[in-house]
Amino acid sequence: MQEVAVLGVGMTQFGELWDKSLRQLFTDAALAAIADAGVDHIDSMYVGAMSPGLFVGQEHIAALMADYLGMPGISATHVESACASGGIAVRQGIFEIASGASEIVLASGVEKMNDGADATYALATAADQEYEAFHGVTFPGLYAMIARAHMHQYKTTREQLAEVAVKNHEHGLKNPNAQFRMKINRDTVINATKVAEPLTLLDCSPLTDGAAAVILTTVDRAKKSGKPYAVIRASAQATDYMALHNRKNLASIPSVTKAAQAAYKQAGIAPDKLDVVEVHDCFTIAELVVTEELNLFERGKSGAAVLDGLTRYDGRIPVNTSGGLKSKGHPVGATGVAQIIEIVEQLRGSAGERQIKGAHIGLAQNMGGSGGSSVIHILKGE
Amino acid sequence: MQEVAVLGVGMTQFGELWDKSLRQLFTDAALAAIADAGVDHIDSMYVGAMSPGLFVGQEHIAALMADYLGMPGISATHVESACASGGIAVRQGIFEIASGASEIVLASGVEKMNDGADATYALATAADQEYEAFHGVTFPGLYAMIARAHMHQYKTTREQLAEVAVKNHEHGLKNPNAQFRMKINRDTVINATKVAEPLTLLDCSPLTDGAAAVILTTVDRAKKSGKPYAVIRASAQATDYMALHNRKNLASIPSVTKAAQAAYKQAGIAPDKLDVVEVHDCFTIAELVVTEELNLFERGKSGAAVLDGLTRYDGRIPVNTSGGLKSKGHPVGATGVAQIIEIVEQLRGSAGERQIKGAHIGLAQNMGGSGGSSVIHILKGE
Numbered sequence: 001m002q003e004v005a006v007l008g009v010g011m012t013q014f015g016e017l018w019d020k021s022l023r024q025l026f027t028d029a030a031l032a033a034i035a036d037a038g039v040d041h042i043d044s045m046y047v048g049a050m051s052p053g054l055f056v057g058q059e060h061i062a063a064l065m066a067d068y069l070g071m072p073g074i075s076a077t078h079v080e081s082a083c084a085s086g087g088i089a090v091r092q093g094i095f096e097i098a099s100g101a102s103e104i105v106l107a108s109g110v111e112k113m114n115d116g117a118d119a120t121y122a123l124a125t126a127a128d129q130e131y132e133a134f135h136g137v138t139f140p141g142l143y144a145m146i147a148r149a150h151m152h153q154y155k156t157t158r159e160q161l162a163e164v165a166v167k168n169h170e171h172g173l174k175n176p177n178a179q180f181r182m183k184i185n186r187d188t189v190i191n192a193t194k195v196a197e198p199l200t201l202l203d204c205s206p207l208t209d210g211a212a213a214v215i216l217t218t219v220d221r222a223k224k225s226g227k228p229y230a231v232i233r234a235s236a237q238a239t240d241y242m243a244l245h246n247r248k249n250l251a252s253i254p255s256v257t258k259a260a261q262a263a264y265k266q267a268g269i270a271p272d273k274l275d276v277v278e279v280h281d282c283f284t285i286a287e288l289v290v291t292e293e294l295n296l297f298e299r300g301k302s303g304a305a306v307l308d309g310l311t312r313y314d315g316r317i318p319v320n321t322s323g324g325l326k327s328k329g330h331p332v333g334a335t336g337v338a339q340i341i342e343i344v345e346q347l348r349g350s351a352g353e354r355q356i357k358g359a360h361i362g363l364a365q366n367m368g369g370s371g372g373s374s375v376i377h378i379l380k381g382e
Numbered sequence: 383m384q385e386v387a388v389l390g391v392g393m394t395q396f397g398e399l400w401d402k403s404l405r406q407l408f409t410d411a412a413l414a415a416i417a418d419a420g421v422d423h424i425d426s427m428y429v430g431a432m433s434p435g436l437f438v439g440q441e442h443i444a445a446l447m448a449d450y451l452g453m454p455g456i457s458a459t460h461v462e463s464a465c466a467s468g469g470i471a472v473r474q475g476i477f478e479i480a481s482g483a484s485e486i487v488l489a490s491g492v493e494k495m496n497d498g499a500d501a502t503y504a505l506a507t508a509a510d511q512e513y514e515a516f517h518g519v520t521f522p523g524l525y526a527m528i529a530r531a532h533m534h535q536y537k538t539t540r541e542q543l544a545e546v547a548v549k550n551h552e553h554g555l556k557n558p559n560a561q562f563r564m565k566i567n568r569d570t571v572i573n574a575t576k577v578a579e580p581l582t583l584l585d586c587s588p589l590t591d592g593a594a595a596v597i598l599t600t601v602d603r604a605k606k607s608g609k610p611y612a613v614i615r616a617s618a619q620a621t622d623y624m625a626l627h628n629r630k631n632l633a634s635i636p637s638v639t640k641a642a643q644a645a646y647k648q649a650g651i652a653p654d655k656l657d658v659v660e661v662h663d664c665f666t667i668a669e670l671v672v673t674e675e676l677n678l679f680e681r682g683k684s685g686a687a688v689l690d691g692l693t694r695y696d697g698r699i700p701v702n703t704s705g706g707l708k709s710k711g712h713p714v715g716a717t718g719v720a721q722i723i724e725i726v727e728q729l730r731g732s733a734g735e736r737q738i739k740g741a742h743i744g745l746a747q748n749m750g751g752s753g754g755s756s757v758i759h760i761l762k763g764e
Contacts, residue, residue, distance in 0.1 A: 060463060094481075258455055
């Protein structure tokens, strides 16, 4: 498959943005990415969004976004895989360029979650409704079960979970686009309002409005641009049983394992070659499980690793330098694209205060629901 | 771009299927397509659906459908472009194969519209909500305005509109999967309950449950299979201003014009080379306008053409031999795939009573909303 490059990136502030509509958020991010790439047109575009129908009563959003971007006419496609929609948008853009059909593609993600809709209901549609949500369980409950299983099997502690949030908030302090830029400590997390035992409010990512966009193009064109760019060395996607009750081991997320194995193989690298990683920490437990599936740590050792500071910006393998979903915010459709933006910023040395020195290879892992789907990209700086 | 073939097809009965769930409909169509193609696995899959979130309270449907198909693990992606979602699913499958990432891809569409949801509200989310639907206009109203403009500019008559429905119902009589298999006449259409002047109930496509799926693969693999197949000679997609008030001429649908020009160019053929055509007749007026945008008839002449029988199964250019959305039914996400299935059946000579003798090249035109998006495929029999 022909290699594809990320030439430009753009994102909005993440947060409760009551004065910005869905279309405005998208347009702001898209224009920023186009300007950053320095391209004079795009051939087509993808929009990742989980449920604009339920959140703001709008479907058919790709055509609408092309219209509001001032480009009615171009090919525009909306893709959805719950909270992995953004990563999938980038993946479909890669396919379109690699197929030879297009040369410059905008891949974006957007979600407007604060607009009066019942967000918990909307998010629960990412579970197997007939077997999970209709019976009353929502996502904090599903991830709480995963947390309990991990604690039971590996003696993972409440403190270790809390440290994920503490670390990501510390990282988020350095990200001007982050929703929650405040220092917290383990006690704050542990003593916060209980959401679903053992998870408290500060173990959970927030409801966020925001958008993110990247410009994808051929490596040839990226080279000729004279600008810094990142090459996509792997794009892998996998699914799993949607409902937790069908999975063999609640403390594992096989869609991530499968996508990770495929991605490492495509890129031809081992996990220890990674300089920086963004993972889908929708809940603190998710970051722990995912770092194990990515083979950054042995199974059951991720809790100790975070407590030892191995995943801090100054640790062995920095995880979620952006602040992660926890501190940066989680506009579900935009998250996967924002993760890739953080990796690109790190690889081209433009991550400001968050910069990891000499970062050369990075990985972004995006996940839908309780791991029913996952998409992983590995990027290399040029 | 590498050429891709359709090797197998499968679809469900279209209709009010109160005893079939979304996942069951998809699975029935997908298994039928896999059996028809005679493949022993699929590498990945696409699901086109407009709004499973609003219709049945379920998002993240591609992963869920892979799960229920008995294939948890494979890459599965949901795409949406309102009523053009099915055509887009096929298009994304083509990109994935042409990129070299996969060899066998299932492209499908499904919608469960009869399940108690407010279908008119759900469908209206395909319009520009802030400027159209929130003010009270729904799709029959939008297409009624297009009809009025066409009648005003080209002296198109009420009888000509009615004849589209009469012809498509006649075609649908021969399609065992069609929702409405009943003969109607022009008087029945004209005197039916008024929905939005000048459109009556029988000018409108119905609310339908159903699914459709095709197996896409490389032309090489299709050849080696020894089975009849169709080659995709063109895949083109375009958008337009979403809201009618932004368009220069209400009697035209520029997204179709643009996609058609690109498709004819890709395929290297003129419209008069087409043997059979499926168009998106969500309302009778849509078929008239679209056949003009496809250059099957001069602008303003499509009404006279249908009255003269030129688009009947025995006419110069048969349009909607399947019965079209009008008689076959319109499960919005499935429609684009079902159109391609009809063309494949015609090209391989397996269309039964509906068979157009010697059909060799066919076109399928799928459309979102009031033409905010359109996707066109041209296929050739082998």
